[in-house]
Amino acid sequence: MRTIFYLVQKETLQVLRDRVMLFQIIMIPVVQLLLVTSAATFEVRQADVHFVDNDHSQASRRVSEAFAASERFSITEHSSSAENASRSLQAGQVDLALHVPAGFDRELNRGEQPAVRLVVSGEKASAGVIQSYAQQILQGVAADLGAEQSPQLQSTAPAKRAQLDVGGRMWYNVTLEYDDFMAPGILTILVTMIGTLLTAQNIAREKEIGTIEQLNVTPLTKGEFIVGKLLPFWALGLLEFAVGLGIAWLAFDIPFEGSLFLLFGVAGIYLTSALGIGLWISASVDTQQQAMFVTYFVLVLYLFMSGLFTPVTSMPAWAEWFAELSPLKHFIEVVRGVLMKGAGPMEVWQPTAILLGYGVLILTVAVRQYSKTKA
Secondary structure (H helix, E strand, O other), X not given: OHHHHHHXXXXXHHHHHOHHHHHHHHHHHHHHHHHHHHHOOOOOOOEEEEEEEOXXXXXXXXXXXXXXXXXXXXXXXXXXXXXHHHHHHHOOOOOEEEEEOOOHXXXXXXXXXOOOEEEEOOOOOOHHHHHHHHHHHHHHHHHHHHHOOOHHHHHXXXXXXXXXXXXXXXOOOOOOOHHHHHHHHHHHHHHHHHHHHHHXXXXXXXXXXXXXXXXXXXXXXXXXXXXXXXXXXXXXXXXXXXXXXXXXXXXXXXXXXXXXXXXXXXXXXXXXXXXXXXXXXXXXXXXXXXXXXXXXXXXXXXXXXXXXXXXXXXXXXXXXXXXXXXXXXXXXXXXXXXXXXXXXXXXXXXXXXXXXXXXXXHHHHHHHHOOOOOO
């Protein structure tokens, strides 16, 4: 341990003296967390609507007013032509075309179900969300108009008016705040990116400047060498994670429902895997440039297979199995569970055990990959 301590001391001083590296470790993730959490969202804040009214009735005006009153939609164009709406969609001037057909009011008063046409621009990732919001508004308008049907229809056709009374509650994120969902995931990705990239360059930098030869002739074992290289970045990673959580709480008011002790314990296990991958890459290549290329390849797989943007359950079966190989996927699951649901050790033991297994495996491979006979 004394030998490892001296190596850790050397690595820590090297990091603290490098102002560029300190900036990369502390400031860049903070700025990215603030910007990316707000920008990387599929939430619909404002969607422009082309409203095609071929009925010109009180009912069609109610539909128009409902969309205009919504905070998520803005009716920017009105017309009586579906062709005009198609041109607006094609030109990218609107996100949604809403077509109320002729006879809409009359069919409602008869207890029938008139067809309202929604055409959403599918070039945007939020197209499905826009369609879902629009359908919810239309269902609300239909329910209101159905309740205002004439007394004669209510007495003669009660079956046509019958509707289900569906109640629902949203758990864990009652107000559906997208920041509460995104901030923990973005934070874990940034900690992973910075930590893995820096550790991937570590041994490669020693090779380039020639100091690796001095370390190779010391009595350090391969295990002591890897652990000594890992510990400073492991501590910095936990510090960065703590700072990021504090900023996410101050800037986005993310919930802290669970145990922070449990969260940081799992974070320590995860960083062993993430930083171990960086050291493994660094021991396998000869230059920092090679280390950066390999690391970015790994990080891209991390990002898209983590379930941050696309739910893993929505992926093809083969991709679901492949996603299980990403430690980031399991760590995001733990972070969201602890912060948003107040999950305890019994709820997160499985992803934690997987992360622990990854940590042991990756460190073992990194130790075996490093050779003291290489310059």
